[in-house]
Amino acid sequence: MIAAVRPIHVPGASALESLRQRAVQSLEAWARDWVSGWANDAQRLAALHVRSEVEPTRTQHYSAVRTEAGCAWFRDGPADRLSFGRAIAGAELMSGSIGADDWITSIVDRAWEERNRTLCSALLGTSVLTLSAASQDALPHTLFALGSGAVQVSCEWLGLHAIFDSGVWHSVPPVERAATNRLAKAIPLDRALQRATTHLDVMLGSVEIELPKLLDLREGDVLRLPQRLDEGIAVLCEGKLLVRAALGELRGHKSVRISADPQ
């Protein structure tokens, strides 16, 4: 069986921060149009978080947004809508149930859609193609996998809990390359290989012995090997026969003179 191979995205803190700033800026522009009394709430967006760990939630309902560059899913549970409604219309208008006033409900719905559209354009860098409803089961499973590249954007005040797929990274410019020259210069593979070391074993030979005989082995016993004196002895590399050689001495060390390759 061939295991599936997928890339692992490791977004850096600075990349996540650049996404966060872009999200905040776009929502500020949106909020000026849609949030009543925005001037008092301007600091609220400071609590917007962008994280690279994405967790599934218990809420089943999502608003899905599709663009050319990627997709996003906005959690769309009653609590999210309520927080959102309070943020834009004020707590007193939203104190009743959401359906209480059709006029307010329609504004909240429109603002919700615009918010999602604005955030998607800002983070995915392209215009929005479609908006639709989706259930959590319809979300790609890969979003929640480690290193999927998906990011989670959340802001309690706006009832915002969105998952963006790895498409968000297409619009993030690469980080400054200043650090590159700290890295060691790559050298050609053949040169690296030449410096790689390996261990050779010079083996006289081997023989199979019955266990009781081996356990009885005493000093002075002689083991006769099947290898003949005129065969030469084996030079092994990683357990494989490399060449044959004759035994000798060189400057006080045991040595071998290479006689022939094994073929």
Add this chain to the structure above:
Amino acid sequence: MTTIAHEIELEALSEDTLNGRLVLDSALPFLGSVKVRVSVRVGGAQTTVAELLDLKQGAVLALDRLVDEPLDVLVDEHVVARGMLVAVGDNFGVRITQTATAATTASSG
């Protein structure tokens, strides 16, 4: 066809020895047919891949052993004894000069 599967209850075992009798003694006749591969190593050498690729017939490789040092007798890549290189007729052989038990006794005594 259905296969009937029963769960097996495992008997609890305690580590107490019941009568302490060795089982190996009586099993030795069976173990007698067990064969173990014993290898004899003269020595080794560290080389680079470049040196290896440049190896020519007649080249001499110095090993990591002095001339008078014994050979290693190996079982499963572990040294179990050491010995002297000898010729046995037309074959190589090794005369055991030190076994693992002797080495242990020597080091402990």
